[in-house]
Amino acid sequence: MIGKLTGLLSDKNPPEVIVDCHGVGYEVNVPMSTFYNLPATGEKVSLLTHFVVREDAQILYGFGTAAEREAFRQLIKISGVGPRTALSVLSGMSVAELAQAVTSQEAGRLVKVPGIGKKTAERLLLELKGKLGADIGAPAAALGDAQGDIQQALVALGYSDKEAAAALKGLPQDVGVSEGIKLALKALAK
Known part of the structure; x- marks a missing residue:
């Protein structure tokens, strides 16, 4: 229901933060990895969220990535x-x-x-x-530059990280970005 919040960071009290979105303050629980990367209070912040509705509570969980x-x-x-x-x-x-x-x-x-x-x-x-x-945890930059660009392009086209990684395995190591994308899309279409 609520997938992303962008606003001003009103308060930081681990593991909870308050994000002010145009006058409405949302309480968001965040992991410490996200908490450490938050800007100072009063600055703009954007968090991806997961909304949990229970019988006794409605809770927002926020993530930096x-x-x-x-x-x-x-x-x-x-x-x-x-x-x-x-x-x-x-x-x-x-x-x-x-x-x-x-x-x-x-x-x-x-x-x-x-x-x-x-x-x-x-x-x-x-x-x-x-x-x-x-x-899932490996950044695209850990791959070669061209390989990372190809993977990012495939993910941007709607393929999952897993599908993109599988398509990359079948490509030659020295392939260019545009040629690699074409070959990867052909492999994924099969």
């Missing part, structure tokens, strides 16, 4: 993991670190997050396997 919001959404789909736990996970580790832990199946990294026990960590690894891989 689309990858953080997507990881949050994947986490809350898991049985026994609520928004507070998901926020705690994203506060304790970056999306890239979470993706790496899932890819390498390292429960020890998740157990270090406050509120995550051994059983919960193992359930997270099991449920997120294949849904949250290294390609």
Whole structure:
């Protein structure tokens, strides 16, 4: 329902911030990774949001990046993991670190997050396997310049990060951007 908020940052009190959007102050819970990157109070801020409606409350969760919001959404789909736990996970580790832990199946990294026990960590690894891989947390810049540009173009065209990464694997390493996009689109059309 509410996908993004842009306004002035009125108050910062971890993990909650208040974003003033034309006179209406929205209380938004954010992970610490987003909190540390917020501007000073009184400055303009833009947050991607996830709106949770429960019987007893309506809560907005805010994120600085689309990858953080997507990881949050994947986490809350898991049985026994609520928004507070998901926020705690994203506060304790970056999306890239979470993706790496899932890819390498390292429960020890998740157990270090406050509120995550051994059983919960193992359930997270099991449920997120294949849904949250290294390609979600890896920035496009980590690839070659042309490869990163091709991946960004595919994502801009509506393909998921996973589909774009899969299409990149079939391309020659020295391919140019425009030729690479054409080849990737042909591969994705099959």
